[in-house]
Each structure stands twice: as C-alpha cells, then as structure tokens.
Amino acid sequence: MRVHSGGVNYTASTALLTDKYELTMLQAALRDGTAHRRAAFEVFARRLPNERRYGVVAGTSRVLRAILDFRFSEEQLAGLDFLDQQTLDYLRNYRFSGSVDGYREGEIYFPYSPLLTVQGTFGECVLLETVILSIMNADSAIASAASRMVTAADGRPIIEMGSRRTHEYSAVTAARAAYVAGFSATSNLEAAHRYSIPASGTAAHAWTLAHINPDGTPNEEAAFRSQIESDGVGTTLLVDTYDITKGVETAIAVAGTSLGAVRIDSGDLGAVTRRVRKQLDDLGAHNTKIVVSSDLDEFTIAGLRGDPVDTYGVGTSLVTGSGAPTASMVYKLVEVDGHPVAKRSSSKQSMGSAKRAVRTHRSTGVALEEIVYPYGAQRPDIPEHLEVRELTVPLMRDGATVAGLPTLADARAHCAAVRGTLPWEGLALSRGEPAVPTRLVGFDSTR
C-alpha cells in the first residue's frame, strides 16, 4: 500500500510504530483465548494541557488512515523474532475489522470526553494503542495550542513557521494541526503538498547578510532590490537585519509604496510596530502591512492586539504546543465481553464501559454541558429548551471508514464553528476550570 504525498512516497505500513508489549500481549492473548474476547478501548484525557479551558481534537483522520495501513509485510515479520508462529500468522493476516466511534476532528474537548472508542476483539484493538495515541497526542497538543493563538490574534492571520524547531515529520503534521485550528498558512512545503495548505514565506536574515559589497560592508538595498525583482513588490521584506528604521526607509525607497509588507523579527514588537507603522504612513505606504515574528505565543499575540500588526508568524511555541507538547491522552480498556472494567490503583482510576457523549447548547448556541453516558444506553433526558448535539459519530464499521476519511477542510470548519459556541470565559488564556462542565450519567460510581 503506497501513499502519494506531494512527492514523498513511502510504504505506509504503520505496524512497527508500536510498542513491543502490544505484540507480546497479543501472543499471550492468542494462547489463552483472550485475543478473541470482545473489547472496547477508549481514548480520553484526564486533564487539559496546562489547565487550559478547552482542547481541540486533531489527528482523527490520520488515525483512521493509520488503522487502514496497519499491515505487516513479510520483511517486518521477519524482524519479530521474539514471537511464536501462531502470533506471526495472526499478524500476517491482520486487518482491523472492528468499529471506531469518536469526536469529529476539530471538535472541542474536555477532561474525560470519550474521544475515540475502538471496538473489536481484544487482539485486534490492543495492537493499535501506540500509533493511535502517538497521532492523537501530537496533533491534539498542537491544535489545542494553535486554537488559543487564533482567538488571541482576533481575526488577523497567523502563518505557521515552526518546522525548524521540531522533528522533520512532526513539522508536517504540526502544520496540519495548526490549520485545523485556524492558522492561515504554513512555511512547510511538504505540508503544503501533502495537505493542500497554503504555503507562505519571504526571506531570512541570511538573504540580507549575503548581500555585501566587495569590501565586506553590508548592502541591504541590493538584497531588497533583488528580492523584489524575483518576487514582485507584493513580497514581504525583512527589515530588522541591521537597523529597523533604516531598513524600512530602504524598503520603501526600493519597492515604492506598493510594497506588500515588512517583517520584524526582533525587539519590543509593540513599540517597534507602532514606530514602523508611523514611518510607513509618513512615507505614504499606507497599504504596506506589518508581519511580526520572534518567539510569539498566545500571550504575546494577545499582547499585540492593540498594535498595528497585520500578520503573525509563529514557530517554536506552535510546534511545541506552547508549554504542552503532548495532550496526555490515554487508550484504556473499558469493556470486555460486555462487562465494564477499570483500573483501581491509587490516583489513576479509570471508569469502565464504552461511552458516548452529547453536548447541550442554549438557544443562543452557547455550550452548556457535556453529558457522557454508556455507549449502549439511552440518552439521558435533556430539558426541551436545550439543543443537543451528538459528539460521538461513527468513523469505522467492520474495519472500513464510514464516510471516507474526514477532510481537513471539514475539520477546520468544524473547529471554527464549535469554538464559536464556547462561553466567553472559555476563551480566556488564563488557567482555570474547563469552559464547559462534563457530567457522567449512568455509570456505577463504585467502580
């Protein structure tokens, strides 16, 4: 099975992106029959990253793809020399044949939201733990951070430019997760190709530095002139390599007042952008925009809300989840042969039973409560004046996707729509309680 991905072709098997113990558990389970028991596993998070008010689900579509691609080649099997023949035969024929239900990609989530429920035999479900969690934890951490940056930017576009600060493939999916949450573009070419995200980029300090006179003295003007000849006056010139005021002056002298934008990547951005805006206006470049970068996060973005910033470029803080690089989601066995099961050792209790969830909204659209109840149970009564939205949707049945792979565009639109239903306090950047409370109904609380 091969995946076309903007030029990077690879055999898409996800089978070895897996912890060894999934396979040794499978072996023991095949021997004692547990492998064939009906099981339900659930992906959820016990807490939101950094005590934030909400999280954003991302990675769902990639998870479904990874499940479809969870196949073992003969070459891979040959390396699994710690397994017996029965287990190797099982893996050779492995195709996930169960069901997956869960939250849509782009959905808002809270502690204990049942984000994915994977049902099938114990053997086929346990194998998927590692790769499902890797994807959900990485992508949701990024999307959850990105979403706060998007609301902090208050409608102004944000360009993702963090590729250089994270693993080379993590960079590609980070760009995707940021786009789910509302970023407008990425600097990463593979992400642009693989996911059709708009690509963006201008020039680095190296570009200006590379333009020196024969005696080694700087020639910023030559750098600007050359960039404009190549990219047109609509481009963005980086003006802070030497002296920002001089840089802006040179930029407009070279490009004229139709220059697309200037970028500032250092200094006290509030003070600098106000000064540069005035300078641009004084020069008649009223339509020349100001792009800022330089270690921005949601807090510094919000801090610039009153300043003349047109576009934000965000790198490190995006790809590192702004202090929470993982979403801490877990994949827990919650049901075996119809019986709820749960861990009971100190401080890590889980709640047995497969689950589904709805969210209630006031007639104004504002989210009121999330209600989680047993998967097979009837929905709890909800007052008639409230609107009810199903959070749990069918994603796979009998090992096949229910409606193909959810698209990135749908996830992005869904995120924007759902974020609009959060109570105002839910958009606060400060730490605090989840924006919407979760109520668990119909579970045996003594478990």
Next chain:
Amino acid sequence: MRVHSGGVNYTASTALLTDKYELTMLQAALRDGTAHRRAAFEVFARRLPNERRYGVVAGTSRVLRAILDFRFSEEQLAGLDFLDQQTLDYLRNYRFSGSVDGYREGEIYFPYSPLLTVQGTFGECVLLETVILSIMNADSAIASAASRMVTAADGRPIIEMGSRRTHEYSAVTAARAAYVAGFSATSNLEAAHRYSIPASGTAAHAWTLAHINPDGTPNEEAAFRSQIESDGVGTTLLVDTYDITKGVETAIAVAGTSLGAVRIDSGDLGAVTRRVRKQLDDLGAHNTKIVVSSDLDEFTIAGLRGDPVDTYGVGTSLVTGSGAPTASMVYKLVEVDGHPVAKRSSSKQSMGSAKRAVRTHRSTGVALEEIVYPYGAQRPDIPEHLEVRELTVPLMRDGATVAGLPTLADARAHCAAVRGTLPWEGLALSRGEPAVPTRLVGFDSTR
C-alpha cells in the same frame, strides 16, 4: 534513493521538508548571482534549554543522511509552481557539493558552541537550513534531557517508553537520541529495527483488565499465569492494576521466586517500592527486580536514588525533552566570500566568521574551558600542562561523508566518555551556569 529501515521503506528525499522561503531566496539568488557566492552557515544555540549546565549533540548522523538525500524528484518539482525555470533546473540537478564540519554526535555542548559549519555556495547551503535544524533541534533536545536522566539514575538502566506521547516518527528518533545519551532500551519496534536498539516491553493494565471471570469480576491471577506461560518467569508483571500488595502476592504465587520483575506504574513510588521490596524479600523473591514508571523525569528519578528501584521506565518527559522540547538551535550565515557577516538588530546579535573549537582538560581529565576561534585561524596558545581536544571534526567534503555515517554505537560511547569529563557541578540538575565556560578568541568584538 531508498532506505531500508526495518520494514518501513520510503523514498528518502528530504527536499520538501523545507520552508518555502529557502526556495524563493534561492530563486532570487540565482537571478542576482548571490547563489554562487562562497558561504558558511553555522548551527549553534544561544542558550542551553532551561538554563541547564550542558547539552548533548544528537542528530548529526541523521543530518548527514538528510543532506545526501536532499534530491528533488520530477514529481516534487512539478509541485513547485511558484518557481521559475532556472530555479527548477537548479533543483533538478541539486547535489550538495560543499563541506560540513562539526561536533561529533554525542558530544557535550554549550552556548555558542559551533555545532555544525556548512560551507559551499550560498545557494546550496541555504536550502539545507530547515531540515538540518529540524533534526538537530529535535534530537539534541531529547538527548540533552535523556543525559540528565541517565546520570540521575546513577547506573541503573532506563527504558525509553514514550512513543505514545509524541508524533509517530518523532517517537522513533527520540528512542535513538535517548540511546545516544545512555538509555538502555526502547519500547519502540521501529526504532529497534531501524537502529538496532534493544527492544523492551512487558504488559499494560489492559492485559490484566482483559482477564475477567464470566461474571465480570477481575482475575489478575489468570492474567499473570498466561503472561508467564507465554513469556517465561523472567518477564515483568505489572502489579498495580487493583491492589499492589495483593498483586505482588499473586505474582509470586503464580511465578514463584524466580519472577524476573514487577512493574509499578502509580502511587508514591518511593514508599511503594520500599514496601514491595520488603514483601518480595519476605516471600523469598530476593532476585525479583522492581521496575518503576509513571511520569518519571530526571528529578523524580534522582529522588528515588535511595529506594529499591532496579529499572526506570521513562515516557512523556523523555519525548518532550523534559520541559525543553526543542534545543533552540539556529542556522546562521556567518561568512560570505571570506567576509564575516552578522545580524545587528537588537537582542539577536550573531558573531560573524566560520569557527572551530577545542576543549581544554586538566591532566585529571576534567574539562576546563571551551575555546572557539575563527575556522581558518591558528589555534590560540594553550598552556602546556593542559590537554587539548579538537571538538570540530570534518564530516563532509565535496558533498561526500568523510568517514561514512557516524554510527550510533560511537555516538553513545562518545557521550558517555565526554560526560565523564564534566566538572562535578556540571551534573547538578538545578539551573545554573554552563558547566564549562566558553571563550571566544580572535573575533572582532565590535561586529
């Protein structure tokens, strides 16, 4: 070009793991001739993550591989519709033909250590920025965190088990970086196959939970019995699913006193391990080891130094760099046509000139000072009673590796050896000054 990697085959082109602006800069540089200027770029970090005392270089071998694999296919070129024909032709024939010097993988580093120096034409060097930094920043962040865990563990083995908490491919290279820094094994199968790292793993709580009686009541004994039948008594039983004391009792009842180990994944690990050790000894299981996991980091590992822990399992904190998920390294143009160049805007000064470095050691072996000087200059005088070690070694010449790709075993051995030369205070976990001071010699301080 194809890479064999434990079953996951992929066309190894790294060319699109790149920011768009590298290509638009190239285009402008081809038009104005800058592309053909001689240039030197340097990878360095202005600070150590979290004000730690030292960092560990990792990713060097992967960087060299990525440079060799930086080739554009026709399919990739077809997607680059924002470039002109001259640029596309340049990319079609692109092969890095320059040189790379730098620190060995596994080396200890400090702020401003010249970790990699890439020399060639401006055009061929500028293209490599993104992928070089992605790899160095990700791998060095992990290795730097891992190294502190290794010293905190004081000789006891640490198993890397963080795959589920990070991007599915980042997991693979995180296992590798941890191994460079001295971890003893990984749970990740792809890492085991691709890099020949020992794989390790036992069982999850799901394993125990899956063993219930027909009425739904737990049957921990059945889970333990089955695991031992499949894996032998040398296995590790996870004893904290229900009640730890009962779990240990059942484990020894089932396995006998030859049980390999018990794993504890929750609770106050100091108190619990002491209790469990006593219980095991009272049961005669003196050789049964205790493995602990549960959100360990370097501080909690150190905190357990006096407790009867035999092996640590570390997940989240390892793959997230224990609070510093990126090493914040940059790739800066430092020389053009033999002239030093440097940015001069506020707070982001760089120092021009390509560089090399040596480290001095007392006769006892303890590192004394790092000395950085211009690449082409003579080495500064160093007192005769000190030993001098070259930190800058040739890695590529004329686009080819100097001595093949450095091996993982060499990097791991080098890291262990070099860490042994740090002054004692350098191994402190607290924040502070770099363990070894860096002296810059022979640069024009006014630049």
